[in-house]
Amino acid sequence: MTAYLIRNVSPVGGEPTDLLIRDGVVAEVGAGLSADDATVIDATGLVALPGLVDLHTHLREPGREDAETVESGSRAAALGGYTAVCAMANTSPVADTAGVVEQVWRLGREAGLVDVQPIGAVTVGLAGERLAELGAMADSAARVRIFSDDGHCVADPRLMRRALEYVKAFDGVIAQHAEEPRLTEGAQMHEGEVSTRLGLTGWPAVAEEAIIARDVLLAEHVGSRLHVCHVSTAGSVEVLRHAKARGVRVTAEVTPHHLLLTDERAESYDPVFKVNPPLRTAADVDALRAALAEGVIDVIATDHAPHAVEDKECEWAYARPGMLGLETALSIALDVLGPRWDLIAERMSRVPARIAGLTGHGLDPAPGVPANLTLVDPAARRVIEPAELASRSRNTPYARMTLTGRIVATFLRGEPTVLDGKAVK
Ligand SMILES: NC(=O)N[C@@H](CC(=O)O)C(=O)O
Numbered sequence: 454m455t456a457y458l459i460r461n462v463s464p465v466g467g468e469p470t471d472l473l474i475r476d477g478v479v480a481e482v483g484a485g486l487s488a489d490d491a492t493v494i495d496a497t498g499l500v501a502l503p504g505l506v507d508l509h510t511h512l513r514e515p516g517r518e519d520a521e522t523v524e525s526g527s528r529a530a531a532l533g534g535y536t537a538v539c540a541m542a543n544t545s546p547v548a549d550t551a552g553v554v555e556q557v558w559r560l561g562r563e564a565g566l567v568d569v570q571p572i573g574a575v576t577v578g579l580a581g582e583r584l585a586e587l588g589a590m591a592d593s594a595a596r597v598r599i600f601s602d603d604g605h606c607v608a609d610p611r612l613m614r615r616a617l618e619y620v621k622a623f624d625g626v627i628a629q630h631a632e633e634p635r636l637t638e639g640a641q642m643h644e645g646e647v648s649t650r651l652g653l654t655g656w657p658a659v660a661e662e663a664i665i666a667r668d669v670l671l672a673e674h675v676g677s678r679l680h681v682c683h684v685s686t687a688g689s690v691e692v693l694r695h696a697k698a699r700g701v702r703v704t705a706e707v708t709p710h711h712l713l714l715t716d717e718r719a720e721s722y723d724p725v726f727k728v729n730p731p732l733r734t735a736a737d738v739d740a741l742r743a744a745l746a747e748g749v750i751d752v753i754a755t756d757h758a759p760h761a762v763e764d765k766e767c768e769w770a771y772a773r774p775g776m777l778g779l780e781t782a783l784s785i786a787l788d789v790l791g792p793r794w795d796l797i798a799e800r801m802s803r804v805p806a807r808i809a810g811l812t813g814h815g816l817d818p819a820p821g822v823p824a825n826l827t828l829v830d831p832a833a834r835r836v837i838e839p840a841e842l843a844s845r846s847r848n849t850p851y852a853r854m855t856l857t858g859r860i861v862a863t864f865l866r867g868e869p870t871v872l873d874g875k876a877v878k
Pocket residue numbers: 511543603604605630727728729730756758759773774775776
């Protein structure tokens with residue numbers, strides 16, 4: 454195993470220093486280190502973050518390997534500065550058995566670019582009728598702790614209650630896609646002024662807020678853990694604030710796109726901007742940003758949702774919802790939050806690692822800590838070229854935009870997965 458000496462890097466909240474990485478861990482931290490056998494990386498001007506952790510990634514394998522594979526998605530993640538991703542269960546077959554989650558987990562190990570932590574489905578086939586084998590998935594080699602029917606809402610309150618009760622035994626968490634299905638039938642975009650003008654069926658904010666309100670009450674009632682996926686409205690923030698003030702065990706995520714883009718993008722009728730939940734208003738974006746800074750929203754999660762060209766480059770009404778996120782998330786966070794590195798580390802690494810129970814991740818470099826970290830050049834600017842992305846899909850909403858910040862290197866347990874901004878394998 455090669456040792457690496459990272460020279461003159463800025464740790465979060467500290468003065469430039471050197472890091473020596475050896476045998477998978479951070480061996481030494483301090484100015485003026487030397488090691489004859491180490492490969493030296495001049496990191497002047499770079500920031501060292503704990504490796505990013507994504508609570509919400511769609512890797513599409515098994516079933517839609519044309520859109521993404523565990524390997525291609527892992528490479529996109531590493532290039533985005535991630536060292537761990539949680540893979541959503543809406544694959545084909547659905548990840549609702551120990552067999553499927555173990556398959557995804559093994560594929561992640563084989564790719565060896567990030568730790569792939571499978572999420573298990575809450576209900577069999579995501580059909581919302583019967584609980585899946587949550588215990589068997591938790592006991593499997595994949596050690597599943599997060600369960601989600603993402604893509605679908607666990608709409609039946611009795612099933613949701615039973616799922617919350619069930620996962621308490623192993624400190625699991627239910628990650629809810631909050632969408633009251635009866636309020637979003639045929640919905641194409643956010644319900645508001647723009648949808649009225651365009652004549653597209655609206656997805657009202659209340660369809661999200663009503664489910665979050667119900668679920669925080671259920672979580673409180675049974676004393677279990679709830680995580681809310683892709684929060685998108687100002688009203689949801691108020692419900693979460695209220696629940697947290699009451700001590701409910703609820704955490705929440707926001708995506709980069711909901712922090713940056715608004716429903717006005719739909720005016721282009723470009724389906725790249727079609728996503729679930731839909732892009733909302735500028736007032737919602739402002740509320741989400743404030744909630745993220747304040748901690749009412751705990752983490753940024755990408756909801757990286759690759760789709761094949763034929764599912765995306767078609768009429769708006771027929772296009773699948775979802776956009777890529779892994780390779781651009783840090784740049785969007787930097788744009789939205791500014792160079793508040795401690796806040797970025799908190800929202801994109803430390804807190805998501807804690808929610809997922811990934812004990813080797815989300816740790817700032819210190820002697821003996823697993824060397825999961827990423828080096829960022831905050832001054833670099835790059836133009837996003839969809840064809841140059843590592844993802845197998847091209848549905849980025851940032852095509853040809855100039856973004857600030859670039860991942861220079863990522864280390865997974867001391868081994869580089871990215872060097873000089875390029876994937877190592
Ligand atoms: N976000 C999306 O618009 N799509 C996701 C499903 C989801 O996250 O709900 C997908 O799987 O494509």
